[in-house]
Amino acid sequence: MKNITGGVCAAQGFVAHGVHCGIRKNTSKNDLSLIVSEIPCSAAAVYTTNLVKGAPLIVTKAHLQNGTAQAVICNSGNANTCNADGIKIAETMSELTAKELGISPDDIVVASTGVIGQPLSVDPIAAALPDLAKGLNPDGGHEAALGIMTTDTVAKEVAVEFTLGGKTCRIGGIAKGSGMIHPNMATMLVFLTSDVAISPEMLQKALSGDIQNTFNMISIDGDTSTNDMVVILSNGKAGNPEITRDDEDFAVFMKALNTVTVGLCRMIAGDGEGATKLLECVVSGAKDTATAKTVAKSVICSSLLKAAMFGADANWGRVLCAIGYSGADVDVTKIDVSFKSAKGEILVCKDGAGVDFSEEIAKEILLEKEIEILVDLGSGDISSTAWGCDLTYDYVKINGDYRT
Amino acid sequence: MKNITGGVCAAQGFVAHGVHCGIRKNTSKNDLSLIVSEIPCSAAAVYTTNLVKGAPLIVTKAHLQNGTAQAVICNSGNANTCNADGIKIAETMSELTAKELGISPDDIVVASTGVIGQPLSVDPIAAALPDLAKGLNPDGGHEAALGIMTTDTVAKEVAVEFTLGGKTCRIGGIAKGSGMIHPNMATMLVFLTSDVAISPEMLQKALSGDIQNTFNMISIDGDTSTNDMVVILSNGKAGNPEITRDDEDFAVFMKALNTVTVGLCRMIAGDGEGATKLLECVVSGAKDTATAKTVAKSVICSSLLKAAMFGADANWGRVLCAIGYSGADVDVTKIDVSFKSAKGEILVCKDGAGVDFSEEIAKEILLEKEIEILVDLGSGDISSTAWGCDLTYDYVKINGDYRT
Numbered sequence: 001m002k003n004i005t006g007g008v009c010a011a012q013g014f015v016a017h018g019v020h021c022g023i024r025k026n027t028s029k030n031d032l033s034l035i036v037s038e039i040p041c042s043a044a045a046v047y048t049t050n051l052v053k054g055a056p057l058i059v060t061k062a063h064l065q066n067g068t069a070q071a072v073i074c075n076s077g078n079a080n081t082c083n084a085d086g087i088k089i090a091e092t093m094s095e096l097t098a099k100e101l102g103i104s105p106d107d108i109v110v111a112s113t114g115v116i117g118q119p120l121s122v123d124p125i126a127a128a129l130p131d132l133a134k135g136l137n138p139d140g141g142h143e144a145a146l147g148i149m150t151t152d153t154v155a156k157e158v159a160v161e162f163t164l165g166g167k168t169c170r171i172g173g174i175a176k177g178s179g180m181i182h183p184n185m186a187t188m189l190v191f192l193t194s195d196v197a198i199s200p201e202m203l204q205k206a207l208s209g210d211i212q213n214t215f216n217m218i219s220i221d222g223d224t225s226t227n228d229m230v231v232i233l234s235n236g237k238a239g240n241p242e243i244t245r246d247d248e249d250f251a252v253f254m255k256a257l258n259t260v261t262v263g264l265c266r267m268i269a270g271d272g273e274g275a276t277k278l279l280e281c282v283v284s285g286a287k288d289t290a291t292a293k294t295v296a297k298s299v300i301c302s303s304l305l306k307a308a309m310f311g312a313d314a315n316w317g318r319v320l321c322a323i324g325y326s327g328a329d330v331d332v333t334k335i336d337v338s339f340k341s342a343k344g345e346i347l348v349c350k351d352g353a354g355v356d357f358s359e360e361i362a363k364e365i366l367l368e369k370e371i372e373i374l375v376d377l378g379s380g381d382i383s384s385t386a387w388g389c390d391l392t393y394d395y396v397k398i399n400g401d402y403r404t
Numbered sequence: 405m406k407n408i409t410g411g412v413c414a415a416q417g418f419v420a421h422g423v424h425c426g427i428r429k430n431t432s433k434n435d436l437s438l439i440v441s442e443i444p445c446s447a448a449a450v451y452t453t454n455l456v457k458g459a460p461l462i463v464t465k466a467h468l469q470n471g472t473a474q475a476v477i478c479n480s481g482n483a484n485t486c487n488a489d490g491i492k493i494a495e496t497m498s499e500l501t502a503k504e505l506g507i508s509p510d511d512i513v514v515a516s517t518g519v520i521g522q523p524l525s526v527d528p529i530a531a532a533l534p535d536l537a538k539g540l541n542p543d544g545g546h547e548a549a550l551g552i553m554t555t556d557t558v559a560k561e562v563a564v565e566f567t568l569g570g571k572t573c574r575i576g577g578i579a580k581g582s583g584m585i586h587p588n589m590a591t592m593l594v595f596l597t598s599d600v601a602i603s604p605e606m607l608q609k610a611l612s613g614d615i616q617n618t619f620n621m622i623s624i625d626g627d628t629s630t631n632d633m634v635v636i637l638s639n640g641k642a643g644n645p646e647i648t649r650d651d652e653d654f655a656v657f658m659k660a661l662n663t664v665t666v667g668l669c670r671m672i673a674g675d676g677e678g679a680t681k682l683l684e685c686v687v688s689g690a691k692d693t694a695t696a697k698t699v700a701k702s703v704i705c706s707s708l709l710k711a712a713m714f715g716a717d718a719n720w721g722r723v724l725c726a727i728g729y730s731g732a733d734v735d736v737t738k739i740d741v742s743f744k745s746a747k748g749e750i751l752v753c754k755d756g757a758g759v760d761f762s763e764e765i766a767k768e769i770l771l772e773k774e775i776e777i778l779v780d781l782g783s784g785d786i787s788s789t790a791w792g793c794d795l796t797y798d799y800v801k802i803n804g805d806y807r808t
Binding site for chain 1: 708721722799804
């Protein structure tokens with residue numbers, strides 16, 4: 001398994017492009033992306049659990065009912081959510097895209113991200129579609145990645161190459177992260193593409209299983225978005241024997257998928273709104289998976305700890321506090337906590353109580369950009385990891401006046 | 405029922421005092437408070453649900469098992485939590501205080517608030533106790549309120565006067581709020597005093613019932629503290645017929661108690677760490693209490709909405725989003741949302757979709773210091789209120805380096 005470039009176009013038979021169509025005011029930023037496979041794909045998706053759902057999710061869900069799709073159209077700058085005519089707009093986006101590509105509207109994944117509750121006009125999208133389609137190319141993954149960004153500061157692309165049945169296979173993906181992100185099913189926009197031959201059922205199984213340990217283990221701000229979805233399209237062009245059951249090939253596929261999704265998770269967490277640091281909470285010694293996950297997510301979600309990490313302050317009491325209110329059944333007197341980064345590792349709490357440690361060394365460790373918070377529950381051998389970011393002045397700034 | 409001054413000394417037979425003993429570095433800030441009743445009181449308390457509990461809570465809980473107490477000793481600057489010798493320190497604080505007052509250690513409520521996981525020396529407390537006791541006086545409520553503050557910017561005191569069986573009665577209280585506050589049982593330090601004659605059982609019933617609609621409906625930052633407790637002492641000096649069952653007098657007592665606790669809740673929320681605004685989310689039209697409370701708390705806890713309120717941005721989509729992920733079973737298409745303040749009220753969302761509204765008027769309304777977020781679920785006649793505050797640069801600043 002090796003990391004490669006190309007993002008959403010790394011897999012054979014995929015082309016993509018992104019343009020500025022006019023939904024976002026800033027003309028230097030793409031706001032419309034298109035990803036297309038040469039041939040129809042097995043398709044699978046997971047969606048936000050928020051009761052308030054963006055209209056595009058409802059339309060996409062209907063389109064993916066048959067397990068097949070061929071293209072993704074996505075705009076940023078407007079979520080098309082809580083709009084009276086939202087469904088109609090999302091359907092029109094699908095129809096216009098399908099017409100431009102000469103395929104069925106049922107094979108379109110439609111997505112929107114941005115402000116909630118503002119009317120979305122389909123006009124700029126309709127006007128831009130011919131150029132968008134004309135520009136589709138095998139190197140267009142980056143332009144597409146740019147087009148789905150909102151307050152993201154960097155485009156998020158990952159791809160890997162691996163072998164199945166002697167054939168070279170690829171999985172790649174792009175993500176939109178930044179804010180309104182909380183672990184509860186799919187929690188952001190992620191489009192994954194693959195050239196592996198795999199049935200829609202097994203593709204859904206792979207995706208649904210994978211997100212439990214990846215996209216469901218990220219939190220930026222505790223707000224589960226209305227528009228989140230993770231979609232994967234797999235067109236079979238690699239020519240491997242089709243994966244139709246839970247066999248060795250499926251395990252290899254799962255591993256490759258996980259490499260891409262963990263890569264995207266780390267990018268999303270590290271580029272959380274206003275973030276200066278990627279936080280990774282690794283919980284070990286848990287008696288079961290639920291406990292490990294609950295503790296890891298509670299730590300990563302604590303506003304107080306996030307603010308302390310911004311200040312490079314080894315305030316481990318906030319880690320213990322977050323574990324204590326997580327709802328997990330843990331023995332506090334068995335918990336050890338360490339902080340770790342490229343500068344080293346330091347134990348700050350042993351058996352639930354503070355230990356003498358050098359504040360100077362702790363500060364040096366916490367001034368790094370990637371921080372691991374290591375929690376050993378001392379009660380078993382199950383582990384889990386969650387990803388998040390620090391809480392900064394810029395989070396407040398970005399969200400204090402996002403709409404204007 | 406009328407509001408009066410005096411805080412924790414408003415009720416007959418209570419004296420209090422606060423001093424700087426040296427736990428906090430800033431010598432201009434009190435860090436040790438003592439509240440004493442002339443005679444033993446009925447006592448009741450509720451405690452944090454955090455599994456990590458401050459040692460003082462464990463000691464206080466043991467002391468209150470018999471429903472009786474006579475004094476409260478509380479330090480700020482150190483939470484005495486996650487310390488190997490915490491219980492011993494809390495017991496020593498009780499014993500020293502009891503000795504100074506000539507009462508039993510079992511009648512002492514002991515509390516600590518501040519940094520978690522740093523050893524607490526009892527020496528400065530022991531050294532300060534004689535002067536603290538000597539200074540006890542019927543006007544000392546304010547000094548005591550100052551002594552329990554951490555990052556609070558104002559002392560929080562409320563008191564009311566009312567009549568029971570022809571006798572003038574009083575309930576007063578002080579609170580420590582600011583950070584690590586989230587609705588889940590008692591969520592801050594609150595000491596309430598009363599001169600009403602009431603049995604310990606009915607006092608506990610009153611307190612446990614009241615907090616469900618008051619202190620359990622506040623959130624500053626989603627972090628449930630390790631050291632929170634709400635304690636009430638009632639010494640019977642008003643001379644009313646003792647309340648021993650759920651009768652009319654009990655109802656009057658509950659109403660008076662609620663006036664004090666709502667007053668303290670609003671003060672705590674409005675003085676949340678870094679807060680510039682008090683947010684009050686009033687949910688109406690719910691089918692049941694659980695739904696109303698869940699929705700109100702979810703809205704008040706949304707980091708994104710809190711940041712929008714800081715920026716006086718009428719971003720109502722974030723209200724809908726927070727309702728959608730709250731877990732409450734609501735019909736999104738029936739939800740109306742308005743913003744209200746001293747400057748007026750404006751409808752921004754009707755039946756789950758945006759309405760045309762004047763951004764200018766909305767801005768004017770949201771620039772006020774006290775904002776009501778009105779949510780009508782359109783599905784019943786049950787209401788609930790939650791209190792919180794905006795998320796600001798100062799929250800990050802305060803918590804980015806709290807310990808140093």
